[in-house]
Amino acid sequence: MEIPSFPIAIMMVASTADSRIKRTYALAEAKRVSRLLKQEDKETIMKIAENFKWKLRLIPPQHNLLNYHFALDFTDYIKNAAIMQDKKWKLSNRLLSKGEVFLTKVEVCRLLEEEVRRYIEQKLQVKVKSLSPSMTNHINRLKQIFYEKRGKTSWEDIPSEVIIVAYPPCIKKLHETISSGRHISHIGRFTLTTFLINIGMSTENVVDLFRSFADFNERMTRYQVEHLAGLKGSRTKYISPKCDTLRTHGVCLGMDDICRRVRHPLAYYRKKLITLKTEAPVASGHD
């Protein structure tokens, strides 16, 4: 029954048109595959990897290569490892030689799990046209159950006014720099603008921040800010880059206590707001 049930499950999940349900489903399927994979021998793993067009190679045991049994092309590696949080998956912490990353069997299984997850998520991108009423009812009931269990969370608990004291250190620095009219890098401008838009600052106030620049062009700045806010062009509202990316580009200043517990400047802001609420009345507003 497993094989025909898979396309039906895909169709049902896709028709919920809910990205969280899709993600949850893809992850669950991938985890199941991963569990099964771990019991397979190396040759079977090779075949499955081949199926995903991985350039994977079995390597003979060598004394200087520890427990590594596989070598994987670095492009296949980073496609699947780039989103993993543990430091050991970072390419800069891997043994990389002549374009190949050396891996244990367990690690290959974990990477395949990610490949499967991405594969299923991509399958779930299809738009399902009309379904029979009974099917639709069924799907709605499943949706209901999902929401009851998980609740509906989003950035909604961010207050409408802008609380400067809750800015993370990187944003604070960017804000100070820009306010004094000093030059900031393109990535710095992007980070600051998207951060402010996402915590609810009006585009008007964001545009004002750039006024002190010698080369300020109101029309241009307004267009760019509105573009990032999703009001122009592609209509996508941009989110500020995550901490990891800010570190790469030298925007991160080093970490304070809250930084160590979050991976995104917006998460910092939310966390800090909570601690501020419990501590004392807050100085607020943006002039």
Added chain:
Amino acid sequence: MRRGMIKIETKAFIQAKFSEYYKKNVSIQPPSSIEKREFGFLLLKERIMLRHKSFKTAEELRNSLKRLVPSNVYYSSAYYERPEEKMEEKGWLGADLVFDIDADHIPTPCAKKHDTWTCTSCKTTGNGTRPEKCPTCNEQKFEEKAWPCEVCLGSAKEEIIKLIDILTKDFGLSAKEMSLGFSGHRGYHLHVESKEISMLDSICRKEIVDYIVGMGLEPQLHGLSGIDGPNLDDYGWKGRLARGTYEYLLTTTPEQLEKIGLRKRNIQDLSEHKERILKSWKYKGPWAMVKGVSLEGWSKIAEQAVKKQAAKIDTVVTTDTHRLIRLTNTLHGKTGLKKTETPITAIEDFDPLESAVAFPNGTAIIFVSEAPEFKIGNQFYGPYKNKKVELPMAAALFLLCKGAAEIAEERSNVR
């Protein structure tokens, strides 16, 4: 002097020379898959950027260059279905992997003494990298002028050589997949064309960047344990860590060791046993040899080793999958030099300021307001201050493009 203040005669002269260059140089080669690339031109006259241009053939591109006479010519590292459309409608098909190493971003032995800054409010000027605040009026806005010098470019070259080593040995790229060029101003570009790599998104490219700069690198995950550590001939960052540590311990001073936070006892031991430590690399390395240097101590040294071995690339350029890159053999508007390619294997002996000369004939008489000593071709010129001089065309044009001189008269030009 600000660019915008260049006299009309000087502007017209630069325009005429650039025009002459693009009329003569019918050999400008387009990038691969020309029809899938976006082109951008910064126009000399109007100083505006024309973007979203596309060409089917090299001939079309060359004709446009002749007609428009841009001060700078760029093409996209990305391939698009419809390069002439707006960004969101172009249809991204992939992008070459691009590296930029610029003297602006790296510390150089010349300390950039040739660069100048001017406070925009009180007009105080100074040399070197600009200060945080103006020493006279405390304002924080400056105009800066950067000059390419042999020393700066030498430092950039060292970084490029490190980068090539990492890309070849660790990433397994072949010389055929890489092309290398001097930008015509202060840096080098390295361009990788490979089908697999072209499909990588910005997040994946960030992983490549982090590898090259050693970001997030944990020495312990490369075998550093306090009693053991990597060997000089190990692969990947393992070997680089060992070689960086060797290099660091060979050249460091007790003061520097103190600065990175090593304990007094450790510093004493490391200095006293320097000879033995350096010899220890023939066997198992110094990791267990120096008593009292803990894992924490070795980690601090390893951090310095990473700095020595990493290549200082511009992280933004490489992670951007829509970047515009200067086209080879076109002129740089700030210098009048051309972007010049050199084979990867010839980088050691490559002389950027000699190879990039685009105007080998004729001379011009110019009035120089201020210029440090500089090199163009195989000759040094300057420094000049408020001086009328007759210079070979490439040197004269360099100062004119830099906004450091005005044209007085053109002479014996071979047309």
